Amino acid sequence: MSSDDELIALDRAHVWRPYTSSDDHQNRPLLVVDRAEGPWLITGDGRRVLDASGSWWCNNLGHGHPRLREAIARQSEQMMHSTLAAATHEPASRLAAELVAIAPEGLTRVFYSDNGSTAVEVALKIAFQYWQQNGRPERRRFLALPGGYHGDTLGAMSAGDVDEFTRIFRPLLFDVRRPPDAVNHQWEPVFERLFALLREGVDEIAAVIVEPMVQGAAGMRTYPAGLLAALREETQRADTLLIADEVFTGLGRTGPLWGCDHAGITPDLLCTAKGLSGGALPFAATLATDRVYDGFRGDKSRALMHGHTFCGNPLGAAVAREVLAIYRDEDILESAHPKAAKLAARIQSMTEVPGVRTPRSLGMCAAFEVGAPGYMGTVGWQISDAALELGAHLRPLGNTIYVVPPLNIEDADLDRLLDIVRESTERVLVSAQ
Numbered sequence: 001m002s003s004d005d006e007l008i009a010l011d012r013a014h015v016w017r018p019y020t021s022s023d024d025h026q027n028r029p030l031l032v033v034d035r036a037e038g039p040w041l042i043t044g045d046g047r048r049v050l051d052a053s054g055s056w057w058c059n060n061l062g063h064g065h066p067r068l069r070e071a072i073a074r075q076s077e078q079m080m081h082s083t084l085a086a087a088t089h090e091p092a093s094r095l096a097a098e099l100v101a102i103a104p105e106g107l108t109r110v111f112y113s114d115n116g117s118t119a120v121e122v123a124l125k126i127a128f129q130y131w132q133q134n135g136r137p138e139r140r141r142f143l144a145l146p147g148g149y150h151g152d153t154l155g156a157m158s159a160g161d162v163d164e165f166t167r168i169f170r171p172l173l174f175d176v177r178r179p180p181d182a183v184n185h186q187w188e189p190v191f192e193r194l195f196a197l198l199r200e201g202v203d204e205i206a207a208v209i210v211e212p213m214v215q216g217a218a219g220m221r222t223y224p225a226g227l228l229a230a231l232r233e234e235t236q237r238a239d240t241l242l243i244a245d246e247v248f249t250g251l252g253r254t255g256p257l258w259g260c261d262h263a264g265i266t267p268d269l270l271c272t273a274k275g276l277s278g279g280a281l282p283f284a285a286t287l288a289t290d291r292v293y294d295g296f297r298g299d300k301s302r303a304l305m306h307g308h309t310f311c312g313n314p315l316g317a318a319v320a321r322e323v324l325a326i327y328r329d330e331d332i333l334e335s336a337h338p339k340a341a342k343l344a345a346r347i348q349s350m351t352e353v354p355g356v357r358t359p360r361s362l363g364m365c366a367a368f369e370v371g372a373p374g375y376m377g378t379v380g381w382q383i384s385d386a387a388l389e390l391g392a393h394l395r396p397l398g399n400t401i402y403v404v405p406p407l408n409i410e411d412a413d414l415d416r417l418l419d420i421v422r423e424s425t426e427r428v429l430v431s432a433q
């Protein structure tokens with residue numbers, strides 16, 4: 001048995017795979033990744049495969065950035081873990097200041113956790129507890145957009161709306177109001193309805209939660225910045241909180257550092273994870289304004305009742321600090337502009353392939369549709385199989401094909417990746433006719 005076969009056999013015998021049925025786990029091809037560098041996944045026998053999904057959207061600086069490797073090594077020699085319970089350490093305190101310096105103006109406080117779902121869970125709990133102990137206890141309800149995705153824990157699922165992911169758990173989830181979905185990608189009526197729900201329920205609404213600019217898991221759905229700005233105004237008028245879930249959009253994925261920057265707004269709470277640690281370690285943060293933080297002053301009973309063993313973990317914080325330093329030193333956002341323009345043009349040209357619909361992109365995030373709409377579609381997976389043969393790991397969202405490469409991918413690698421996307425799509429759609 002080659003060692004790959006052995007690893008696959010062990011995996012099929014014992015691993016439980018995310019979002020994969022047990023039958024698919026047994027039957028679908030599995031890529032055994034031995035090493036990774038830049039945008040490349042490398043197998044044991046030296047085969048190089050381009051990673052189109054950026055390791056599930058977190059690998060903003062490519063795999064194995066030497067400075068990230070060094071930062072982890074350095075920090076591991078000094079201290080791998082200490083809690084943030086009545087103690088602090090350099091990585092956590094300096095990172096908090098550095099995050100505040102680059103966050104939308106007015107976000108001044110950083111609560112650390114481990115992943116995107118917990119960053120959202122923390123934001124929801126902060127918003128809820130804030131009103132409970134600051135004179136508006138009837139503000140217990142959340143509003144959200146149709147098609148939102150905020151993670152897989154129960155609170156995050158309650159805020160989310162990707163039916164396939166949450167339907168089965170509905171009886172366990174709390175009630176979150178949202179307007180009906182956009183028809184023909186028309187978002188104005190959706191936001192108008194959201195504002196109406198906000199005005200009608202103003203005394204009951206603890207917060208509105210959205211993914212700024214792009215709804216990732218719903219299928220890379222983009223909406224205009226003007227609507228995000230209008231939402232900020234409406235939530236301010238209602239004097240309620242706005243939570244920006246930047247777990248995917250943050251760290252320059254959509255062009256500027258934050259999705260909120262497209263609209264020039266500051267939310268009351270901002271969730272960041274994924275790219276925050278360059279995809280190297282599980283690490284997340286929820287940022288808040290002074291106003292929100294000040295709602296937790298007073299005696300012990302007014303403390304935020306939330307904490308994780310690994311809050312502010314020194315390894316994660318050290319690697320996140322290095323990520324921010326690399327963004328500065330290597331001009332990551334600026335240098336991604338021409339790459340994003342190339343990505344946009346090449347994705348638009350995918351309409352030359354019969355059967356490709358609604359190409360769209362924002363920054364280093366691009367997508368198009370094939371086959372019947374929906375997450376349960378199978379055409380996307382056929383394209384994914386074809387792409388793997390051609391040398392790219394595409395993980396579709398059903399029949400949404402997307403490309404989320406590292407922001408610093410070399411032009412030649414980006415071209416190669418887009419060639420494979422084109423060729424695998426043609427193979428499946430054109431040969432299917």
Ligand SMILES: *Cc1c(COP(=O)(O)O)cnc(C)c1O
Pocket residue numbers: 115116117118120149150151152211216217245246247248249273274
């Ligand atoms: C991925 C994602 C999450 C959840 O993050 P995990 O680290 O997978 O728990 C939350 N919100 C958005 C917008 C995401 O894309």
